[in-house]
Amino acid sequence: MKWTLALRTLAPAAAIALAGCATTAPAPVMDTGTHVATMAAEEPDQAGAASLDELIAAVDIPYETFTLDNGLTTIVHTDRKSPLVGVTVYYRVGSKHEPRGSTGFAHLFEHIMFTGSENVENFDIPLEAAGSTSTNGSTSYDRTNYVETVPTGALDLALMMEADRMGYLLGAVTQERLDNQRGVVQNEKRQGDNSPYGLLSYRINEGLLPVGHPYRHSVIGSMADLSAASLEDVRQWFIDNYGPNNVVLALTGDIDAETARPMVERWFGAIPEGREVVQFDAQPVTLAEPIYDEMTDQVPQELIVRAWTGPDMQHPDAVPLQVGMYILGGLNSSRLDNALVRGEEVATSVSAGYQAYEQIGFAQSFVQVRPDATREEAMALMDAEYDRMLTEGPTQDELTRATTQIASSLIGGLERIGGFGGKGSILAEGMLYTGNPGFYRTELERMAELTPEDVRAAMQRWLSRPAYTLTIVPGERTLDGAMMGGWGDEHLNPAPEPDTGSDFEVTRTGPEIALPTPAPVGELTFPEVERAELSNGIPVFLARRTSVPKVSLAMVFDAGSVVDPAGAYGTHETMIDMLSEGTETRSALDIAIESETLGASISVNAGAESSTASLTTLSPNLGASLDLMADIVRNPAFEADALERVRSQRLAAIAQETSSPGSMASRAFGPLIFGEAHPYAYASTAGDAAAVEALSAADLAAEHAEWIRPETARITVVGDVTMEELVAALEASFGDWQSDGTAVPAKTVDQATPAPQTQIVVVDRPNSPSSYLMMGRITPLSGWEPGQEALELANEVIGSGFLSRLNQDLRETRGWTYGIGSSIPMRNGPRNIVVQTQVQADRTADSIRVVLDQMEAFPATDPVDDVELQRVTDGNIRNLPNRYETNGQVLGALLGNQNAGRDIRYQMQLPALYGAVDAGDINAAAARYLQPDGFTVVVIGDRSVVEPQLEALGMPVTYIDADSL
Template sequence: MKLAQTLRSLLPATAAFALLGCTTTVAPPAGVPAAIAEPQAAAAPAAASLDELIAAVDIPFETFTLDNGLQVVIHTDRKSPLVGVTTYYRVGSKHEPRGRTGFAHLFEHLMFGGSENVENFDIPLEAAGSTGTNGSTWYDRTNYVEVVPTGALDLALMMESDRMGYLLGAISQEKLDNQRMVVQNEKRQGDNNPYGLVDYLINDGLLPVGHPYRHSTIGSMADLSAASLEDVQTWFRDNYAPNNVVLALTGDIDVATARPMVERWFGELERGPAVVTRDAGPVTLAEPQYLEITDQVPLERIYQAWTGPGMEHPDAVPLQVGMAILGGLSSSRLDNAMVRGEELATSVSAYAQQQEQISFLQATVNVKQGVDTAAARALLESEIARMIASGPAQDEIDRAVTQFVSATIGSQERVGNFGGKGQILAEGLLYTGNPGHFRSELEQMAALTPEIVRSAMERWLSRPSYTLVVVPGDRTLDGGELGGWGDEHLNPAPEPDTGSDVQVTRTGPERALPEPEPVGELTFPQLERASLSNGIPVVLARRDAVPQLSIAMVFDAGSVVDPIGQAGVHQTMIDVLSEGTTTRSALDIAQQQEALGASLNAGAGVDRSVVSLTALTANLAPSLDLMADVVRNPAFAPDAVARVLQQREASIAQQLASPAGIAQRAFLPLIYGQNHPYAYASTSGNAAAVAALQASDLRAEHAEWMRPDLASITVVGDIAMDDLVAALEASFGDWPVPATPAPTKDLDIATPAPASRLVVVDRPNSPSSYLTLGRLTQFQGRPEGFEAVELANEVVGNGFLSRLNNDLRETKGWTYGIGSSIPDARGPRRLQVGTQVQADRTADSIRVILDQMHAFPATRPVDATELQRVTDGNIRNLPNRFETNGQVLGALLSNQLNGRDLRYQVGLPDIYRSISGDQINAAAASYLQPENLVIVVVGDRTVIDPQLETLGMEIEYLDADAL
């Protein structure tokens, strides 16, 4: 993966919109809904039928194939002047031979390093207004994605064809060595997380040595070290030919326009060998397998896993739905039995992770502290046995399918990128020969019966399982040794090859990059305003691309309202909202939103608390009724409060087990001081304060802060204002404003004088060190002219092409990524740099960061390429930023937080055009220098202390248990 690894799911997940300042819950793997169960309690409100919802899923397409075998699928969507370019190669980690695990993914990284006619893929594309190019590798395929303005399509096609046909002359030993280090740091970063070794062990337990799906996509350290230039050239010639490729062009394009462009750039490329795919079906274990390990984790966790059938097997779809009913949606069987029922677990999940030739079926239980593991495991297995014996109810199936269909409707907003229409069509064509396979899956879902699902679950889950239990303790396994073929003790990886005898020469003709055409004016929706009868202001941005609405009800509260020492109280109250009202149980709430195809979430950010709803337009009224009940009438029942307190405590423990979480909890009080609410508002909370909460405390918190005179409602989607106001009036209009004055927040609290500090938190056995560097800025809220500071920050640290990322990742290979930011805030804003680096380069990485910040602009002012990228390039990519309802909603909420005109984005082109290089340099000189930085390092002291001593700074130490 260049930036992220994605899984192939049955259906794409709904694109979540970012609510600035809101906390989020940990999501299950991609494509897995967030938690379906036996029907009981209150009946769901009337909803559109499944047939009606499926009819709203429409991605028409046309296909053609070039003489060289390149398959092309075209989908026309004229809503924005954008085209998604999605390229799928039929090669993934399952095609790797022994001794070369991780190579497909390593090669994907190399594909971004330039071709014979393109020095760097990101620079010209981002300059033309593209989203940042990205890619991912998984078992079955490697993909590359970008979304470009229509006038830059010719450029994107030339570049994709150049690396498909003319790559080898651009791959040097230096580039291979660099990207090898980047990938190894990506592996260290993943391994360094709590439960970071689990996937290796599960695959090893489920599949025999040599099975194509056994070894991890990221591979083993030894195999990555052994990859040679000869391997690179062989891999390219054997796999990266047009006859092994599906190209999807989706958006502002049609076949008549696309075909000559594709033929021009790809037609001259020659066929290569067809990718050879070995038999790789599911495996039935001879007997149940069990393994228990200790690791640096906050809670005991149980995994139970099986292999399942490939995606075209008749049982693939029933298993997707059955596993969702078991533990996928919030009303799931396991949720009801283990979280809400006997309360043996703080959270559960179950899903079918679908691949082309196989699937991984898995249930996971986070065991509540103090609960006997054997009891939790017995209840898990009894629920699985009950599902196998009696099957689901039809109502459970219908709710599960409704959630899948709703997710697919939401995915239609994106023409490309991960989860968009290009990915849906490309995967269908690559895996099944049918771009419309998604429709076949939905229709199969709609026809499911309880017996079809039950019998599929019986066939696959009654087989022997692999069970893994992870217990808190010391880490005894080395992730660097995991992820490989599995018989390294018999067949060790070959020694690294320097590639000195391999010739690197041009293989193709010289080709010029096409000039992108101008882009049109930004289309940002017009806004309509209204007020409900109780004064709640309403803003609507009407967009009709999909029959769905994104709604945010924002309260002027947030975690800053917690008194010092009481961090987490407000978040906990927000968490309890969906755990039952005076008329609905938690199960009612879960079942009803599932039946409606809705997604209801609540979160406490730093400065605001937000209840968000994604709803199908056809089901708006009952969805708002559910939302209003959750907001206005929470019951705060003692059992629900106790359950949420345990979950919040588990969340705090998880943050304290994560390197990034530890760093954040250490860093914020150092820069804001012990008495400022911002020192704690971005954390999971104070464990002791949360544990002491009573239902009466949360009820009082709700009464104080969740009130109509602190609320506003912002809506983006397919509805007329009159209809929206009528629906909102029915749900919220009669909510009375309390007689007591609205509470206020105090952010005007003294903060420490800026001072350089180096603070270390010991985390033994960490293969990487997590670095956080920063200080408070002089900014309060968002001052006039702040755009020059933002663009300067984009040059130095915000984005893939930033100087920090180019140096630490692309040049030195010491990190998987680094970023700098000045997060939005109503009060004092901070400058923050964060990265995870290989442990033996901890001090060196700090030096690089400080040097890069010092150099800008003193010895290295912004150059012409950087200036074009952050000004004209940003103007050109504005349509990409506001393609979806969620993106528009996020922009509106950001404008509200910052006190800007709600259509601020319309003026951005003129603002960016007016900013000069001198202004960017001046902003960097004034606001982005590294003086008085607080530096927090989370890592293994036995490795990092000798390095840090060379920095010449006094070292302070914090105990992770005291954070």
């Protein structure tokens, strides 16, 4: 993938705090036109939970199909809500098709196919200039896919480009491009391996599957095989696998089959049929006996993983296994949660899930053991829950809640026409894997028919077999990720010889074809925003959208981590964590069960400057969902037992931060640039362990009374509800919430910051195959002011986005990183610029020098050029409709506008604002704000590797231990 690898699963993934697991399965399943009104309160509609049959009826993606003479299958779904078309291309080739010595080829070739074809020098530049978003690709065991969402007038361009790389790629695959993308992929592997638990997936695959099984080796492959890939090898890989007869093309959105067919025939019809992809036998494997394995790694907590292989996605047991594992460890009310986290409190987090692929599946559960508990205690409880599920099965209530949550999640995905997980992907996967684009409905219908006994029986058939159990123990990393992920018998057979280059002559294979010119885009449509006010003064904002029967709501309180006094970091976040852990009338389990019954998702999270209670629910269930959310926000119990559980989870989050390279960099960087006592210094971290240890229930109750109150709140809503209905429901839940009469404390973030200081601070992290770099300084900016658009576009030129100068240099030219990005985070106080990347360890100093040189040159010796100017101005104007396709995207825009103090429909001004920015404006912004003088550079890496390199930079260097973070 251009940025990460992807997995397929029907059920929502269960979360587990395993940062940076970028490898593939088995993996953790781990902001004018405003209407202003004041509405009178009415009784809300207290509709009960929508039935599963009603939910399934709402999940509908009508489609038509046609097949060209060369075998290319096209699926067309019409959705006229926006002038956009999702273009989704699935190739029937993944890592399971790779022979020994060629592991990682499918993923490597996915990267190569982005570098250009015979008529397209760079795949991203024309698409982004035309207004495309979500231009990306991914590789899995079973397939390779490419996605882009384009304005309707750019569809011809997108189809021509997809056809050009399908039919006429080989004349553009040079040794230089191969070498570059090989380096990028190897750095992607190093980045994943460098994370805590980063070797987990390799070890699970090795334990579950024999050498040679198509699903055993990792999607990203082995370092040796990637190094040995020759130009002739990758050319043959393309010839063998990328014919149109091995492809499904999905066009979704502002398009119909009658219009699409001649366009597809024009661009793809002349491509000759290719060879059929060879499908290898790949059955689930039953172990001869249970296997108990252990490995040490630089991880914050002991982790227990239990895993089995299982049946493919079309097998009758696949759906009951997905639902059963979701009940076991995916629901918030899951059995493993109740037994190990809420019950005996021997774990800080648990999860479980079943991931079904084309020929095989993986059942997995994960338990992070509390430091004050033992592995044996956790295993005994986990074993008991498995035994109970296999013996008794789930209850009908558990089954209903699980299937409701899964269907509700799928409804939310219907908002997106394209991209990963959008309607195009849903249809294309069904066609590719099963021959039925509507297979998603087959799965849902199977789900609706399930009985508890169906689930129990499937679990019994598959999970009573011997399991592979792996425990990862904190300690020194003893395994080398560079030696893992391959075929698995390298110790018996010599590895392929590294490729030393090729003199193979690269020649054109197809006709010269000009790129179509995209048609103009229409005027941006952004929803109208209505305003109201509850009887207690809480302001309400509504952007009504009726594309799906769901509502997304955010109740924002003007208080975040910045309100923590020095030395008490983590207080506000811990209080916020406690809100979902029980109220005066509901336990944490009651809250979980009720939200699942409603098909609702409710969360409360603390940001740096504000805290937000978020609700996503089905429209018919809004009233009941708001009642539950109000109880969580207004009436937390702060019970002692819940506090101990939440405390252990926050301490685990702090430990996770102090072992994950990116989080370690953030913890070091904030105090260095803002100063130790500034509210921003630690506001974006999980807090201080000693401060969290010292918190009492009384402390948290006082924190709640001080900051979570109607005077600090505002409510913003996007979705399928009228303002009349919304205010009635809100009045019933929040209208009687009154102030206690005390003054709201002052929240100040404008304290002085230290002068920028040129320095390098290295945090020693032994055995790191990559170095994490975070660099930047405070800028003259404070908050948001009109006219900052030129700066945003200048930052896009230098470091924000795939086509930025920094990414094109460090990744696409030099191959030293998987990706790099720069940003100027929005804050109400002083704002900083930050550049972040993870680079191969032996290029740490070189990468720092490249970043500093590139930023210093812009604009002094290298001002913005015409291509860049068009891309960040006209290109951004063209892609605006893509940015606000979903309720969540619109809600995020509204919240951003409110936080910055902008007009609530600021996005409607952007076409004119971007259109008025010229090259001089961008160059001036870069000269004022983006220069690297006074940069603080934080390096998280192996001191023994980076120290000799840093001397050549001529910058002051300080070394600190990870324990000091």
